[in-house]
Amino acid sequence: MPTIGTTASTAPLARRNPVAKLAAALLFTVALLATLDPITPAIAIVIELAVLPLFGVRYAELVRRAWPLLVSALGIAVTLVLFAAERSGTMLLDWGPVAVTTGVLSTALALSLRLIAVALPGVLVFASTDPTDLADALIQNAKAPPRFAIGTLAAFRLVPLLGQEWQMISMARRARGVDSGRNPLAAVRVFGSTAFGLLVGAIRRGTRLATAMDARGFDAGTPRSNARRQHFGFADGLLVVGAVLLAGGALVVSVLLGTFRPLLG
Structure with missing residues (x-):
């Protein structure tokens, strides 16, 4: 099993305060829970993969750490496609008991992408944070x-x-x-x-x-x-603000594309 934390402490975002990284990850993922469309989590995943080098985490290391997450997302998609009760939309595949429609496929894709998008920030934070620094920051900040x-x-x-x-x-x-x-x-x-x-x-x-x-x-x-x-400085505040702006930008793109589906309402 991979160890918690990483030695790439010279990466720009890896040096940030652990509490700031936790707050940024939490605020970024909370925004993803406001909609049920697949576009918002897809944009969020692109953003998360783009900032991965800034946390000092290699893509191969991310796959090694997050492969159970990918398996879970695939399992959710397959389960929904096979056993969903509501089959709305256009029929894409009708093969015996397997009936795949655009509505079912969109829902399965949205849930799978949301699972990955919500979990990846946590993986990045804990992969780039020393556990002792995290405990010190929780107490002090x-x-x-x-x-x-x-x-x-x-x-x-x-x-x-x-x-x-x-x-x-x-x-x-x-x-x-x-x-x-x-x-x-x-x-x-x-x-x-x-x-x-x-x-x-x-x-x-x-x-x-x-x-x-x-x-x-x-x-x-x-x-x-x-x-x-553990000091919480100006750069740490910028990280939190940047996470909020990026999450808001993903939601705005979803609204402009007409795919936004609010969780409540």
Whole structure:
């Protein structure tokens, strides 16, 4: 599993304050939820891919990190095309039980693109942000409770361990002769049992970590100092404003093209 954060800290947007990057990502994605058309998220994806080098993230790295997102978007599109109840619009394909219309295709495409457009900003932010800087910025700039911020830091530090533990559980099961072979039903059963074992291990590790953190005074309630200062400057404010303007521009283009479909109303 890829690690959280990246070493490309010299990239222009990677150097920005973590709270500013979080705020920009949140405001950019909130605007995408205002419409149901496929044009707005498509424009948003183009913008996100265009600014990718500014975050110091390579396109190959983005694919490596976000491939489950692409699989999920494809699954949503296929499910809607096959099982949608409403078949409005012009018939494009009528092949037995499969009936694809322009309305169904537009809805499936819009939802898939929106999923990618909403998730990509989060991937960019966390791929270009050091977890320690994020925790420090949440405490200093967002005034988040230290218990929450330090817990968030601990969670990010433990995420890469899940991939390693999954491999260990799988190897241990194969060593004991638990293998699905080419049976798809057995593969689903083995996957479920492995996921359950991973969940149990994660809960145990989290409980031990919480106890250790409490024993070290992380929940003492006394004021804590910060070793590294996180400054929210003018450039950080420009990042937030720029995200709002880009999201608004995507919505304006959708309105001008006549494809805007408000979520409410």
